[in-house]
Amino acid sequence: MPKAIGYAARSATTPLTTFHFDRRALRPEDVQIDILYCGVCHSDLHQTRNDWKGTMYPCCPGHEIVGRVSKTGPAVRKFREGDRVAVGCLVDSCLACDQCRKGEEQLCRNRSTGTYNGKDRITGETTYGGYSDIIVVREEFVLRIPDALDIKRAAPLLCAGITTYSPLKKWNVGPGSRVGVAGLGGLGHMAVKLAVGLGADVTVITGSPAKEADAKALGAQKVLITTDKDALRAATSSFDVIIDTVPVAHPVTPYLHLLDIDGTLVIVGAIDQLPPFHTGLLLGQRRRVTGSPIGGIAETQEMLDFCAAKNILPDCEMIDIQEINHAYERMEKSDVKYRFVIDMASLGKEAKAA
Ligand code: NAP
Numbered sequence: 001m002p003k004a005i006g007y008a009a010r011s012a013t014t015p016l017t018t019f020h021f022d023r024r025a026l027r028p029e030d031v032q033i034d035i036l037y038c039g040v041c042h043s044d045l046h047q048t049r050n051d052w053k054g055t056m057y058p059c060c061p062g063h064e065i066v067g068r069v070s071k072t073g074p075a076v077r078k079f080r081e082g083d084r085v086a087v088g089c090l091v092d093s094c095l096a097c098d099q100c101r102k103g104e105e106q107l108c109r110n111r112s113t114g115t116y117n118g119k120d121r122i123t124g125e126t127t128y129g130g131y132s133d134i135i136v137v138r139e140e141f142v143l144r145i146p147d148a149l150d151i152k153r154a155a156p157l158l159c160a161g162i163t164t165y166s167p168l169k170k171w172n173v174g175p176g177s178r179v180g181v182a183g184l185g186g187l188g189h190m191a192v193k194l195a196v197g198l199g200a201d202v203t204v205i206t207g208s209p210a211k212e213a214d215a216k217a218l219g220a221q222k223v224l225i226t227t228d229k230d231a232l233r234a235a236t237s238s239f240d241v242i243i244d245t246v247p248v249a250h251p252v253t254p255y256l257h258l259l260d261i262d263g264t265l266v267i268v269g270a271i272d273q274l275p276p277f278h279t280g281l282l283l284g285q286r287r288r289v290t291g292s293p294i295g296g297i298a299e300t301q302e303m304l305d306f307c308a309a310k311n312i313l314p315d316c317e318m319i320d321i322q323e324i325n326h327a328y329e330r331m332e333k334s335d336v337k338y339r340f341v342i343d344m345a346s347l348g349k350e351a352k353a354a
């Protein structure tokens with residue numbers, strides 16, 4: 001079995017430290033990948049801290065993975081050694097249900113397998129993510145990185161990118177759409193770039209006034225500061241779609257007021273409970289509140305190709321793996337511009353020390 005090294009949390013309250021483990025032996029349809037970079041998603045933090053309960057330890061997170069194919073099983077058709085590839089939040093699903101057949105593997109009726117904290121469909125073993133040097137994934141869940149994309153900056157597209165692209169497409173965002181993005185972090189900054197790329201008029205809705213200039217530099221036309229009640233009032237009924245990325249429980253009433261007739265609030269922040277809101281806010285103007293989980297494999301490839309064509313890339317702060325616990329602390333304080341990306345070459349220091 002291929003030997004791997006990574007970083008993992010051993011409990012909800014301890015920092016991530018070096019983790020030696022085995023990847024599975026290659027099955028016929030498997031691709032083995034040398035991981036070059038892995039993005040740091042707020043979900044990694046939620047999972048290692050057991051925010052959603054059900055975390056299995058050791059927990060080696062990471063689902064924004066890019067690298068190069070190093071080996072292929074005999075049945076692999078699409079990939080060859082040396083190919084530039086990526087893996088997102090999913091590594092398997094039943095591939096037989098109606099959702100899988102239409103390319104919505106994330107909605108698999110038989111539950112898709114997460115890249116980490118999932119259960120391997122054959123052995124039942126816990127899956128380990130991309131904070132590591134290698135990964136083994138069946139080829140149906142491996143994406144191709146277009147030549148035009150800078151591999152060093154592509155990793156955050158695999159979760160932050162698809163999680164915001166999918167609802168923008170689902171809710172028909174295009175030229176002239178009025179889009180709000182609540183929370184300017186990893187997901188939020190990708191929502192801005194992708195919505196601008198689709199031709200929308202974008203407004204960032206932020207609790208951080210200091211991010212105003214960045215929001216405009218990312219392509220937003222306007223910025224609403226959540227504490228500025230007058231500005232919020234003046235923007236009543238002025239959005240078609242709001243993508244809400246805030247990662248903590250928060251009132252959505254102010255966002256609902258901002259939606260026009262038939263407007264859609266898409267919750268992508270993964271939180272337990274929302275404070276109650278008045279149903280009149282939905283009935284009166286036929287607004288809707290919905291959610292959205294990542295996206296399917298075909299749509300993820302479509303998003304990568306779209307980003308290559310439009311030259312859309314995340315803003316990355318590169319870190320060594322040894323800085324991961326500090327990066328989590330900064331992410332909790334909304335202090336990241338706008339996605340940490342781990343350079344896996346830094347794992348070399350660990351291998352020598354082990
Ligand atoms: P992030 O980089 O930490 O960004 C979150 C942003 O939300 C912050 O930059 C901040 O923006 C705002 N925020 C943070 N704490 C806040 C607080 N206490 N009150 C109000 N606003 C706050 O996180 P991310 O990686 O973008 O992830 C965001 C959420 O999406 C997480 O819950 C993550 O688990 C979830 N997620 C869901 C999916 C899915 O499939 N639906 C996929 C990936 C991630 P401002 O400073 O601009 O206010």
Ligand code: ZN
Nearest residue numbers: 041043159160
């Ligand atoms: Zn994620």
